Amino acid sequence: MNDEKLIQKIIEKDHQAFKLLVDQYQHLVLNTCYNLIGNRPDAEDVAQEVFFQVYKSAREFRGEAKLSTWLYRIAVNRSLNFIRDKKRFGWLKSLSSLLEGEQQKVADVPASNSDRPDIALEEKERSVIVQKAIDSLPEKQRAVFVLHKYEGLSYQEIAEISEHSLSSVESLIHRAKLNLQKKLRGYLK
Amino acid sequence: MNCKKVKKHLAGYLEKNLTKNVEKELENHFESCPTCSHLREEFSQLWGALENRERIQSSPYFWTRLKQRITEYEERRNPVLGWLGGLVGRVRPAVAVAVLLICVFLGYSLGNFSQAVNGQTTSSVDERTLALQQFFDSHYLNPLNDLPTGSVEATYLEMISGE
Numbered sequence: 342m343n344d345e346k347l348i349q350k351i352i353e354k355d356h357q358a359f360k361l362l363v364d365q366y367q368h369l370v371l372n373t374c375y376n377l378i379g380n381r382p383d384a385e386d387v388a389q390e391v392f393f394q395v396y397k398s399a400r401e402f403r404g405e406a407k408l409s410t411w412l413y414r415i416a417v418n419r420s421l422n423f424i425r426d427k428k429r430f431g432w433l434k435s436l437s438s439l440l441e442g443e444q445q446k447v448a449d450v451p452a453s454n455s456d457r458p459d460i461a462l463e464e465k466e467r468s469v470i471v472q473k474a475i476d477s478l479p480e481k482q483r484a485v486f487v488l489h490k491y492e493g494l495s496y497q498e499i500a501e502i503s504e505h506s507l508s509s510v511e512s513l514i515h516r517a518k519l520n521l522q523k524k525l526r527g528y529l530k
Numbered sequence: 531m532n533c534k535k536v537k538k539h540l541a542g543y544l545e546k547n548l549t550k551n552v553e554k555e556l557e558n559h560f561e562s563c564p565t566c567s568h569l570r571e572e573f574s575q576l577w578g579a580l581e582n583r584e585r586i587q588s589s590p591y592f593w594t595r596l597k598q599r600i601t602e603y604e605e606r607r608n609p610v611l612g613w614l615g616g617l618v619g620r621v622r623p624a625v626a627v628a629v630l631l632i633c634v635f636l637g638y639s640l641g642n643f644s645q646a647v648n649g650q651t652t653s654s655v656d657e658r659t660l661a662l663q664q665f666f667d668s669h670y671l672n673p674l675n676d677l678p679t680g681s682v683e684a685t686y687l688e689m690i691s692g693e
Contacts, residue, residue: 354604356597363593371588381586388588389596396600467579474580491583522541525576529537529569 344408351399362408363392369409369492370416376487377420379472387423391416406501413492413502417484424480474524481505482517489514531555536566540573 342350342361350358370391375384394415402411475483485503488494494502500510536559542548543556560567677684 356600359600360593360597363596367588367592368585371592372585375586376583384586385589385592389592389599392596393599393603397603463575464579467576468583470576471580471583490581491585518541521580525573525580526537526540528576529572 345404348399348402348404348408351396359396362395366409366412367392370412373413373416373487373492374420376475376491377417377483378423379476383423383427384420387419388416391419394419410498410501413488413494414504417488417502421480421484470525470528474521474528477524478517478520482513482520485510485513486517486521531559533559533563533566536560536563537569540570541577543570544574544577 342358347358347362351362367388371384371388374387374391375381378384378387391412395412402408475486478486481503485499485505488499488502489496496507496510496514499505499514500507503510505513536556539548539552539556543553546553548556560570677687
């Protein structure tokens with residue numbers, strides 16, 4: 342079934358067609374959210390929001406771009422909104438955690454593949470450092486860097502998703518790389 | 531090339547974005563400077579972690595959660611349909627029991643009805659025979675019982691007995 346037929350069926354509230362779309366694109370949406378947010382449970386919640394929005398506003402898909410482009414755009418916008426809200430209301434959450442005596446959550450990184458605990462620990466530390474460096478990037482740089490580096494998208498595709506010009510995307514990626522180098526050099530002993 | 535410049539070019543070196551000359555200068559420096567050589571190893575690992583991030587899998591309940599949410603959303607959008615849907619779901623067992631009871635009652639009633647009809651027919655035949663017998667007895671007409679069935683006399687007798 343092509344993208345337009347799939348969307349048409351979703352507009353008609355066909356749950357089977359919607360499941361088909363979720364099965365096909367959940368990996369893409371979830372990993373985009375995860376690479377931007379850096380936390381698995383939050384990324385999964387935001388991915389749910391993305392698909393819920395797709396279901397509610399399927400009519401807004403005009404078929405001018407690919408379905409994946411539309412999904413990437415929603416995933417990036419939702420993730421950046423989530424990060425902004427988290428920053429804005431972070432103090433409130435910290436306060437409630439403090440009052441409830443909740444322990445500080447350790448950065449959520451995928452388990453290491455190594456059998457040796459020392460190597461696994463080092464890999465985990467490196468993942469945390471990399472995530473912190475990505476988190477410190479300005480949001481536009483972070484979005485284009487993630488789409489380019491982890492989703493393997495071309496500058497042209499990123500320009501369509503982010504609705505920036507091609508030259509802006511090139512510039513943002515270049516600056517993101519320079520910033521990351523700088524941040525990561527700062528972690529070297 | 532000094533150590534400060536080497537640090538600046540590390541990422542470019544790892545991404546192979548440097549000119550041949552700068553690359554050569556860096557390699558010469560690494561050979562002579564153990565600190566920068568160690569730094570290159572460390573940075574290479576960090577850069578590697580940045581390059582090769584693992585992709586995550588969604589939880590097995592991803593679709594179940596989403597479906598629950600869209601069902602609730604549709605119920606909120608169509609409250610009457612949602613309420614009816616919920617009601618049908620809730621009263622379905624009660625409706626099934628009620629239909630069963632009605633069927634049992636109808637079956638029982640139909641059974642009684644056919645018995646009553648049969649009983650009524652039998653009793654009316656008995657009453658007729660008894661009345662005829664009483665008529666014959668009261669008018670001393672018993673000898674006429676022996677009249678051949680279907681004869682004019684027997685038919686007349688039946689007519690005047692009024693039965």
